[in-house]
Amino acid sequence: MKLLRFKKNGRKKNGVVINGGVVEIEHSVLEASQSPPDDFKRKNFYSLDEIKIIPPVQPSKxxxxxxxxxxxxxxxxxxxxxxxxxxxxxxxxxxxxxxxxxxxxxxxxxxxxxxxxxxxxxxxxxxxxxxxxxxxxxxxxxxxxxxxxxxxxxxxxxxxxxxxxxxxxxxxxxxxxxxxxxxxxxxxxxxxxxxxxxxxxxxxxxxxxxxxxxxxxxxxxxxxxxxxxxxxxxxxxxxxxxxxxxxxxxxxxxxxxxx
Missing domain, CATH: 3.90.850.10 (Fumarylacetoacetase-like, C-terminal domain)
Structure with missing residues (x-):
């Protein structure tokens, strides 16, 4: 499972890569990594060229x-x-x-x-x-x-x-x-x-x-x-x-x- 953070229309979102595109999810990337995919509340689907991929995490170090x-x-x-x-x-x-x-x-x-x-x-x-x-x-x-x-x-x-x-x-x-x-x-x-x-x-x-x-x-x-x-x-x-x-x-x- 590939989890990512991205921007769409200037707003930061979380998603999972599926079928060459991205499905927006309400879980954070870290929450999603610890949860079964069936628990994800899924929202919109975007193609990769519609979004701006941002770093997948914001670490303290x-x-x-x-x-x-x-x-x-x-x-x-x-x-x-x-x-x-x-x-x-x-x-x-x-x-x-x-x-x-x-x-x-x-x-x-x-x-x-x-x-x-x-x-x-x-x-x-x-x-x-x-x-x-x-x-x-x-x-x-x-x-x-x-x-x-x-x-x-x-x-x-x-x-x-x-x-x-x-x-x-x-x-x-x-x-x-x-x-x-x-x-x-x-x-x-x-x-x-x-x-x-x-x-x-x-x-x-x-x-x-x-x-x-x-x-x-x-x-x-x-x-x-x-x-x-x-x-x-x-x-x-x-x-x-x-x-x-x-x-x-x-x-x-x-x-x-x-x-």
Whole structure:
């Protein structure tokens, strides 16, 4: 089941993707992810070209995982981490499908990073491995946009990861999929730049949820970005970036300048 948030005539609505279109529902996306579809009170039907898709959730935080693909570690000639390496992106970085990524004038190299994102369905604290998926609302696609030159200059990641528009998310949440075996790719202007599978993750989704929830409370709607596969590289103004995850679909964004 694919759940999304969208705008129609300037009003925010919630919906489920059915037969190539969207059925409006009264449940919120998070409520719907925890409810059987027969409980949905359904309203209007729209085609996808009639609506403006917006980010599927508004998280209090985006918790990101660095170096979580074996093939990416091998590409960088780096040792496998013994435990997840974490950093945060602020919620002001989030944009939706077909929104524009703004290339900041402070950077000379802005990179793409295709990632599987986990959406938390209910508050999670001190969760064990075995129960961790019970706290998941679903999964979506994410582009962890990074000002690579600023990351290298600063020696830490906050500024490089935190510019407004640096976290495209969407287009919707897929509630029924296996996160442990998903093809994941990034295209820039229709050319494949990253191409891997989530089975190459060092730390699986269950371990990430348990590990993070033992550090900080994951609130309903929070997002975990699970790391990027090999092939990371630069984007330029005018490029179109497409994250494609097998059971989710395509998250597309164009890169623009402030000028």
């Amino acid at each position: 985006v918790v990101c995982v660095g170096l979580n693909y074996r093939d990416h570690a091998e590409e960088l000639n780096m040792d496998m981490p013994e435990e997840p390496v974490l950093f945060l992106k602020p919620p002001t970085t989030i944009i939706g499908h077909n929104d524009s990524i703004v290339y900041p004038p402070y950077s000379q190299q802005v990179d793409y990073e295709a990632e599987l994102a986990v959406v938390i369905g209910r508050d999670a604290r001190f969760v064990n491995f075995e129960d961790s998926l019970d706290f998941v609302a679903g999964y979506t696609s994410l582009n962890d946009v990074t000002a690579r030159d600023l990351q290298q200059k600063d020696g830490q990641w906050t500024r490089a990861k935190s510019f407004d528009t640096f976290c495209p998310l969407g287009p919707w949440i897929e509630t029924d999929m296996d996160p442990s075996s998903q093809k994941i790719s990034m295209k820039i202007n229709d050319k494949i730049k990253q191409n891997s599978n989530t089975k190459n993750m060092i730390f699986p989704v269950e371990e990430l949820i348990s590990f993070i929830s033992n550090i900080m409370t994951l609130k309903a709607g929070d997002v975990i970005a699970t790391g990027t596969p090999p092939g990371v590289g630069p984007m330029h103004v005018g490029d179109v970036a497409e994250v494609n995850i097998e059971d989710i679909g395509i998250l597309q964004n164009k890169i623009i300048s402030l000028e």
